[in-house]
Amino acid sequence: MSLPANEKPGARIVVPVALEGRSYDIHIGRHQLCEAAELVARLAPGAKAALVTDESVAGLHAPALETCLHQAGIAVTRIEIPPGEASKSYARFVALCDALLAAKIERNDLVIAFGGGVVGDLTGFAASVLRRGVRFVQMPTTLLSQVDSSVGGKTGINSSHGKNLIGAFHQPALVIADTALLDTLSEREFKAGYAEVVKYGLINDPAFFDWCEVNWSRIIAGGPERDHAVAVSCRAKAAIVARDEREEGDRALLNLGHTFAHALERLTGYDASRLVHGEAVSIGLALAFRFSQRLGLCSGQDAVRVSAHLDAIGLPSRLRQVPGGTGSADEIVAAMAQDKKVKRGVLTFILARGIGKSFIAPGVAADEVKGFIEAELAAA
Numbered sequence: 001m002s003l004p005a006n007e008k009p010g011a012r013i014v015v016p017v018a019l020e021g022r023s024y025d026i027h028i029g030r031h032q033l034c035e036a037a038e039l040v041a042r043l044a045p046g047a048k049a050a051l052v053t054d055e056s057v058a059g060l061h062a063p064a065l066e067t068c069l070h071q072a073g074i075a076v077t078r079i080e081i082p083p084g085e086a087s088k089s090y091a092r093f094v095a096l097c098d099a100l101l102a103a104k105i106e107r108n109d110l111v112i113a114f115g116g117g118v119v120g121d122l123t124g125f126a127a128s129v130l131r132r133g134v135r136f137v138q139m140p141t142t143l144l145s146q147v148d149s150s151v152g153g154k155t156g157i158n159s160s161h162g163k164n165l166i167g168a169f170h171q172p173a174l175v176i177a178d179t180a181l182l183d184t185l186s187e188r189e190f191k192a193g194y195a196e197v198v199k200y201g202l203i204n205d206p207a208f209f210d211w212c213e214v215n216w217s218r219i220i221a222g223g224p225e226r227d228h229a230v231a232v233s234c235r236a237k238a239a240i241v242a243r244d245e246r247e248e249g250d251r252a253l254l255n256l257g258h259t260f261a262h263a264l265e266r267l268t269g270y271d272a273s274r275l276v277h278g279e280a281v282s283i284g285l286a287l288a289f290r291f292s293q294r295l296g297l298c299s300g301q302d303a304v305r306v307s308a309h310l311d312a313i314g315l316p317s318r319l320r321q322v323p324g325g326t327g328s329a330d331e332i333v334a335a336m337a338q339d340k341k342v343k344r345g346v347l348t349f350i351l352a353r354g355i356g357k358s359f360i361a362p363g364v365a366a367d368e369v370k371g372f373i374e375a376e377l378a379a380a
């Protein structure tokens with residue numbers, strides 16, 4: 001495999017996110033905890049930092065990062081939260097804000113989110129309101145958070161009404177994706193994150209999808225292909241976010257597969273033992289392409305190719321693969337209607353005219369969706 005000339009194996013890749021006064025860089029590479037600490041120190045020389053992390057990441061990586069931060073002249077207070085989606089709650093949000101105040105984090109200080117999507121979303125939201133907004137650094141430790149949730153400034157928590165319904169746009173000041181940290185992920189968690197990597201090929205980059213089909217095992221193995229996949233994903237997301245920071249237009253393309261995925265997560269009670277977000281996205285991507293095929297938009301060949309790639313990796317692509325089942329078509333459609341992408345009761349989907357040809361389809365009839373899901377359930 002040949003990598004682009006500006007991606008030398010082992011060298012750090014820097015991807016800019018161009019947002020005028022809120023611009024920042026994403027640094028991608030292996031073993032860069034001490035480089036990360038230097039970057040943090042450059043951002044806020046002599047500042048205090050709160051290192052927000054979950055108990056699993058803390059056990060594996062926090063002491064090494066803290067040593068680097070101390071060496072770089074940053075005084076750091078660690079704040080640990082329990083791992084898992086349940087931490088994106090009001091109660092945890094309030095407790096985190098109080099802990100940040102107790103750590104005396106001031107406007108000129110920094111909050112560092114060191115963990116997966118839950119840590120990043122919760123910490124970013126707390127940073128957005130603490131003292132009316134403090135700077136925060138994303139140090140994502142899962143594939144999913146490195147290629148998606150750490151970039152673009154979406155922060156928030158869940159409500160009993162649905163996922164991510166309370167939050168704010170608050171861009172990080174810096175993102176550092178140390179791809180060596182992914183070595184300690186479980187195979188299941190790594191593969192779940194891979195669904196978000198494939199998504200970028202399916203949205204608008206068919207050559208990247210072709211490349212993923214050939215190189216996916218090297219991405220998992222952790223060679224330069226992994227860094228390349230993270231970089232391509234971050235560049236794709238950075239380009240969309242630069243055009244449409246607040247999802248008033250084509251940022252919605254990043255939700256390919258997510259209307260189905262959020263409904264499945266809701267129906268499985270956000271129970272990670274049954275379905276994690278990336279697995280739900282994997283099924284959602286396959287469904288989005290089969291739904292597009294049913295609507296006569298996309299060839300059956302492309303829909304099959306998408307499922308075949310997900311299957312090859314060991315990701316789910318069918319409703320029947322949800323442990324414990326999903327409920328009826330009516331229940332799935334009702335769960336979709338809770339999604340915040342619903343405007344005045346009309347479903348908005350991201351559909352595709354082929355691999356790399358996704359588009360926003362507002363006003364998809366609920367009956368059409370229901371008929372499709374009934375057919376999917378019957379095929380099980």
Ligand code: GLY
Binds near residue numbers: 152
């Ligand atoms: N994860 C979708 C977005 O950031 O817009």
